[in-house]
Amino acid sequence: MVSLGRREILHEVDLTVRPGEIVGLIGETGSGKTTLARSLLGLNRIERGSARVAGVDVAGLRGRALREFRRAGAVQYVFQDPLQSLDPDLPVGRSVGEAWEVRGAADVAGRVAEALVRVGLDPDLAARLPSEVSGGQRQRAAIARAMITSPRLLLCDEPVSALDASSRTAVLELLLDLRSSVGQLFISHDLGSVAGVTDRIAVLYQGRIVEEGPTAQVIGEPQHPYTHLLVGSAPTLGGESMSRHDRAALRAQL
Amino acid sequence: MSLLEVRDLSVHLDRPLVSGVDLTLERGGTLGVVGESGSGKSLTCRSVLGILPPELRTGAETSIRFDGVELTGLDAAGWLPYRADRIGAVFQDPGSYLDPSERVGRQLAEVLRVRGGLGRRAARDRARELFAEVGLHASTVDQYPYELSGGMQQRVLIAIAVSREPDLLIADEATTALDVTVQAEVLDLLADLRERHGLALVLVSHDLAVVAQVCEEVVVMRHGRVVERGTAAQVLRAPEHPYTRSLVAAHARFGIEHVREARLV
Ligand SMILES: Nc1ncnc2c1ncn2[C@@H]1O[C@H](COP(=O)(O)OP(=O)(O)OP(=O)(O)O)[C@@H](O)[C@H]1O
Ligand SMILES: Nc1ncnc2c1ncn2[C@@H]1O[C@H](COP(=O)(O)OP(=O)(O)OP(=O)(O)O)[C@@H](O)[C@H]1O
Ligand SMILES: [Mg+2]
Ligand SMILES: [Mg+2]
Numbered sequence: 001m002v003s004l005g006r007r008e009i010l011h012e013v014d015l016t017v018r019p020g021e022i023v024g025l026i027g028e029t030g031s032g033k034t035t036l037a038r039s040l041l042g043l044n045r046i047e048r049g050s051a052r053v054a055g056v057d058v059a060g061l062r063g064r065a066l067r068e069f070r071r072a073g074a075v076q077y078v079f080q081d082p083l084q085s086l087d088p089d090l091p092v093g094r095s096v097g098e099a100w101e102v103r104g105a106a107d108v109a110g111r112v113a114e115a116l117v118r119v120g121l122d123p124d125l126a127a128r129l130p131s132e133v134s135g136g137q138r139q140r141a142a143i144a145r146a147m148i149t150s151p152r153l154l155l156c157d158e159p160v161s162a163l164d165a166s167s168r169t170a171v172l173e174l175l176l177d178l179r180s181s182v183g184q185l186f187i188s189h190d191l192g193s194v195a196g197v198t199d200r201i202a203v204l205y206q207g208r209i210v211e212e213g214p215t216a217q218v219i220g221e222p223q224h225p226y227t228h229l230l231v232g233s234a235p236t237l238g239g240e241s242m243s244r245h246d247r248a249a250l251r252a253q254l
Numbered sequence: 255m256s257l258l259e260v261r262d263l264s265v266h267l268d269r270p271l272v273s274g275v276d277l278t279l280e281r282g283g284t285l286g287v288v289g290e291s292g293s294g295k296s297l298t299c300r301s302v303l304g305i306l307p308p309e310l311r312t313g314a315e316t317s318i319r320f321d322g323v324e325l326t327g328l329d330a331a332g333w334l335p336y337r338a339d340r341i342g343a344v345f346q347d348p349g350s351y352l353d354p355s356e357r358v359g360r361q362l363a364e365v366l367r368v369r370g371g372l373g374r375r376a377a378r379d380r381a382r383e384l385f386a387e388v389g390l391h392a393s394t395v396d397q398y399p400y401e402l403s404g405g406m407q408q409r410v411l412i413a414i415a416v417s418r419e420p421d422l423l424i425a426d427e428a429t430t431a432l433d434v435t436v437q438a439e440v441l442d443l444l445a446d447l448r449e450r451h452g453l454a455l456v457l458v459s460h461d462l463a464v465v466a467q468v469c470e471e472v473v474v475m476r477h478g479r480v481v482e483r484g485t486a487a488q489v490l491r492a493p494e495h496p497y498t499r500s501l502v503a504a505h506a507r508f509g510i511e512h513v514r515e516a517r518l519v
Contacts, residue, residue: 029405029433136291161430165504189433196508233438235463
């Protein structure tokens, strides 16, 4: 259980991400997806229950142990808003290479250039401030930054929502490539991306997981009315999404 | 006379970032803008709103006519009757457009009071109505931005943007942070505003399906230029430019359609 202020946000959440697997987390705006991801990083206190990441129970970490856990970078977070992972006053390349710089690694600039190319960015971008690159470019830089510590678990919170369709494909392909080396929790409102990269999907509604199963099953045969509404509301190129009337009817069942 | 006519828009730093962009939008019309990250979609929107970052400027040949009035070259006072009152806007990164130290209901009520001339009480009541219209619970008015999820913040901004009943709304990735059920509601809301007030819409989105659902006309941007334009049906179903074709193919690769079709049959 996790609460923020006086409100309990997450209740009795059970979720497993195995190595070599991408698990999708979808759900309502404000249902607690980001809160869950932040809890796994130790940014929100877990009051009841446990969260084991690479053998360590994050719920039990405090103070120095927690700082060390975070510095080791076993869990990395790609934020919904890329401005949160890139320091607005530092050139993009410095933010990307921060973990290497802290460890006194050799040839940080060269490694940063490689990391940028890997996410499809021009290495010259390293010299610009976050405000001088587009939203999509910022998000790719944030992903590059997350990957340099070779994390065991990557928490991707809307990692592709700021990207155009072709760079989104490149990043999703990249996440799929990385699947064998890092387990991933993929949070997104873009059900197309979720359907395309995940092995399993969990649906969060009002702080509870209301449905969980293999991707094709959750999208193809949704059981809970909220999942049904969610899947039916996704627009398609052909325009065949659920009617306003049917959506209202499902909402009434919630 | 069209509501919005952009002719030969260019935006420069030391090099051109946007060049030769023409856009036309009729009253109540809907124009989708899609294209590569960094292709100049947001700079185009910002030019129309007169809010380019100070280090950037539009070219001398650029003309932006709104309801017959040339907007380029207006000073801050000249802009005032247009921006917010007649041209509303919602951007990506909702967090950076809200005052972190002010309850969100007050932020909307302030706009209604200062710009709309409503009394304190009327502004507060109208703010509650507008929150309900965008699907926010009434109690949200008393919350601070940091207490709201990204999607909830974006709904607050949409409520603020439509509160002055503008003629034109520029939505730059405005529904990206919303879950699809809320996105569908916001798109319904925009459709209602179009119907009731003849609101015209410029919708920038990476989601081709959203554009297909909402827009009649579409322009595709790449490297600061428009590479293809036409009706949504033409551009998104029978794209001609190789770049547009790659966008549509990318959408198909990670679209929900193939999984859903299985369910629909
Ligand atoms: N610092 C905070 N103090 C109090 N409440 C908070 C705080 N941060 C978030 N909340 C509340 O916690 C709930 C969950 O928010 P969270 O950001 O986890 O949602 P989300 O599922 O990530 O939503 P979105 O899809 O919009 O990103 C929301 O109702 C929000 O209002
Ligand atoms: N203040 C600035 N200084 C220098 N370059 C800038 C500035 N603002 C934007 N740019 C550059 O101008 C180009 C167009 O940016 P813009 O934000 O309009 O792209 P976009 O099409 O909206 O991209 P996205 O889809 O990622 O949001 C990008 O290459 C960006 O790096
Ligand atoms: Mg979130
Ligand atoms: Mg943009």
